[in-house]
Amino acid sequence: MSASVSSPLLKRIPPGLWTALAWFAAAVEPIVEYVVMPPRPTHSLNFPRDGLDSLGARALLALAFVLVLAGSAALRRSTTPAYALVIAGTVASTVAWRQDEIPPLQFLAVDVALCYIAAIRSRRSSLTAAAGALAVLTCYFMMRLLMGDDSGIAPEPFLALTVVIAWLIGNSVHQARVHTEELYARAAAQAVTAERLRIAREMHDTVAHSIGIIALQAGAAARVVETQPARAREAMLTVEKAGRETLSGLRRMLGALRQADQNQEGTGQDHGRAPASLHPALGLADVERLAATATAAGVRVEVRRQGKHRPLPADIDLAAFRIVQESVTNAVRHSGADSCLVRLEYRADELAVEVSDRGKGGGTGTGTDTGYGLIGMRERTALLRGDFTAGPRPGGGFLVAVRLPIPTMTEAEKKARAI
Numbered sequence: 001m002s003a004s005v006s007s008p009l010l011k012r013i014p015p016g017l018w019t020a021l022a023w024f025a026a027a028v029e030p031i032v033e034y035v036v037m038p039p040r041p042t043h044s045l046n047f048p049r050d051g052l053d054s055l056g057a058r059a060l061l062a063l064a065f066v067l068v069l070a071g072s073a074a075l076r077r078s079t080t081p082a083y084a085l086v087i088a089g090t091v092a093s094t095v096a097w098r099q100d101e102i103p104p105l106q107f108l109a110v111d112v113a114l115c116y117i118a119a120i121r122s123r124r125s126s127l128t129a130a131a132g133a134l135a136v137l138t139c140y141f142m143m144r145l146l147m148g149d150d151s152g153i154a155p156e157p158f159l160a161l162t163v164v165i166a167w168l169i170g171n172s173v174h175q176a177r178v179h180t181e182e183l184y185a186r187a188a189a190q191a192v193t194a195e196r197l198r199i200a201r202e203m204h205d206t207v208a209h210s211i212g213i214i215a216l217q218a219g220a221a222a223r224v225v226e227t228q229p230a231r232a233r234e235a236m237l238t239v240e241k242a243g244r245e246t247l248s249g250l251r252r253m254l255g256a257l258r259q260a261d262q263n264q265e266g267t268g269q270d271h272g273r274a275p276a277s278l279h280p281a282l283g284l285a286d287v288e289r290l291a292a293t294a295t296a297a298g299v300r301v302e303v304r305r306q307g308k309h310r311p312l313p314a315d316i317d318l319a320a321f322r323i324v325q326e327s328v329t330n331a332v333r334h335s336g337a338d339s340c341l342v343r344l345e346y347r348a349d350e351l352a353v354e355v356s357d358r359g360k361g362g363g364t365g366t367g368t369d370t371g372y373g374l375i376g377m378r379e380r381t382a383l384l385r386g387d388f389t390a391g392p393r394p395g396g397g398f399l400v401a402v403r404l405p406i407p408t409m410t411e412a413e414k415k416a417r418a419i
Contacts, residue, residue: 063092101140114167246314306344313407315384356398359397
């Protein structure tokens with residue numbers, strides 16, 4: 001729900017457009033200067049005024065424009081064939097002008113395309129592309145030597161240097177992006193692990209709370225079983241309910257949490273942690289209190305409950321509350337909205353939770369725009385085999401929608417409960 005940051009204009013321009021602009025500028029300039037404009041005292045050996053007089057030369061130059069345009073348009077989708085088209089168009093333009101070398105400004109388009117390839121493709125692919133450009137320059141250089149042209153300094157070595165520089169720049173961008181992706185993947189994995197450990201600690205507290213209830217109720221039943229059988233039976237039913245809910249939650253949780261770090265206690269992060277209390281764990285019953293706190297912070301939170309309200313298993317109740325808590329917190333901090341809506345719908349076999357706002361935020365909802373808040377919510381939902389969606393709303397704002405399945409009692413459990 002944090003505001004998304006727009007990319008700079010230069011980064012939003014497709015690389016193919018940069019390639020086309022560089023090539024077309026270098027190709028059109030001599031046509032205007034030496035063909036269209038009136039004759040001047042100065043002249044160019046590379047661009048003779050009669051160089052495009054023949055129909056074949058004009059057709060070949062038009063073909064060069066088409067090749068470069070097609071290569072620039074397809075550079076993002078098919079980099080290698082598109083890069084080959086740009087080189088082919090550059091060569092075709094020199095043939096049309098009857099040149100024995102590639103103008104440096106026109107070869108700049110090839111360097112731009114090579115830099116893009118080195119930035120997005122593997123090192124092997126980018127080196128192959130660079131070798132292709134160097135091979136073309138070598139052919140021009142060898143042709144000049146065979147023809148005995150000593151009219152000036154050969155530009156090919158300098159153009160080869162630009163090829164190397166373009167590849168180095170693109171390869172540096174590629175390495176930086178790979179490193180950033182690795183850091184993000186590592187941080188995301190750490191966020192998932194931290195969330196699992198947090199869930200495990202909360203589950204530990206929930207189990208401790210349930211075991212405390214079982215111990216108290218079992219003791220009460222033992223004391224009144226002979227004098228007050230009805231109260232003893234009621235206490236034992238409470239023990240049964242707490243035990244079944246705890247076992248059901250453990251079955252759902254332990255399988256997904258088995259990969260969590262078992263040595264977390266040795267890192268010192270839990271030192272000084274108070275032992276689990278017997279106070280009830282947080283749940284959807286605390287949503288109104290959470291809404292009041294958010295309203296006091298400046299964002300009016302409205303809570304709507306639909307369906308038949310009924311007690312939920314402790315793990316589902318806690319997960320739903322944590323998801324609402326994270327979503328409301330993000331709305332208060334990052335959305336810029338003045339109101340937020342929390343919908344809790346109790347369905348026959350699932351719990352539907354929706355938190356929406358109409359703020360200007362369109363990011364991930366973490367304040368740092370890294371998505372770890374959403375990772376935590378998605379992890380909690382996945383552990384309970386639910387469905388999680390989050391993203392900007394079509395009309396503006398942000399929506400978090402979660403569906404958590406509610407396990408139903410089997411026939412054996414119903415019969416045992418009826419006994």
